[in-house]
Amino acid sequence: MPRSFSDSPPLFELTFRPDFSYEKKAMKRGLWPLAGLDEAGRGPLAGPVVAAAVILNPKKIPDGLDDSKRLTAERRDELFAEILKKASAVSVSSVSAGGIDRINILRASLEAMRRALCGLAIRPLHALIDGRDVPPGLTCGAEALVKGDQRSQSIAAASIVAKVMRDRMMHNCGRSHVHYGFESHMGYATQRHRSAIDLHGAVPRIHRTSFSPFRIDGEVVVEETIELLVDA
Structure with missing residues (x-):
């Protein structure tokens, strides 16, 4: 039975590890098949938002799956290789910095997850999504789980x-734009990154010009919006 998460503050900090209970409930x-969905890169000033969809093989679940933020880079790389080897299906999609500027980061994150699910080689019957929102236009039923990457092994994967x-995308950006240090901060607003922006300006198609510090008098530079695509 899935653990219940209370809104009351704990007396002391508890650390939960994701398990397979939500998946087993869905099986019953x-x-x-069930897919876990999550994204990376909502907060940075540069780069795409990237989403993944994973259908785990219940008989070959990699040991140590957890919220990616609680893992070292080395351990993430190890588990990444295991997931690709053992999972039944994996799909990755992204929305570029320009797309984020056009439709905003929340909608871009949801669209990236929708695309990732549509790209799976196996069609899932249900999806578990990290966060509070279910992406529109999914081809199956879905359930949003707050802190889902700490509760569901499919979402953690x-x-x-x-x-x-x-x-890895940001490492490649770092090779092409050596003044910005993308390979070290992954596009987040570190002092080094902000100093590089002040000195060299924004990189077209890489920086998110609707984000601070790319705003003038509090107004977003790029104001155009478009509707989320609903076709695969």
Whole structure:
């Protein structure tokens, strides 16, 4: 039975590890295959938001799956390789910095997850999604789980895949734009990154110009919006 999460503050900090209980519950309801969905890169000033969808093989679940933020980079890389080897299906998608500027980061994150699910080689009957929102236009039923990457192993696997893939993209950006140090901060607003922006300006198609510090008098530079695509 899935653990219940209370809104009351704990007397002391408790650390939970994701398990397979939500997946087993779905199996009993006939909702298998099931995909875990998560994204990486909502907060940075640069780079895409990347989402992953993972259908685990219940007989070959990698040991140590957890919220990607609680793992070292080395451990994430190890688990990434295991997930690709053992999972029944894995899909990755992204929305670029320009897309984020056009539709905003929340909608871009949901769209990236929708695309990732549509890209799976196996069609899932249900999806578990990290966060509070279910992406519109999914091809199956879905359930949003707050802190899902710390509760569901399928979501944890997706969080690892999304994080590793995005980090590798930012490493490549660092090779192409050596003044910004993308390979060290992954596009987040570190002092080094902000100093590089002040000195060299924004990189077209890499920096998110709707984010601070790319705003003038509090107004977003790019104001155009578009509707989320609903076709695969």
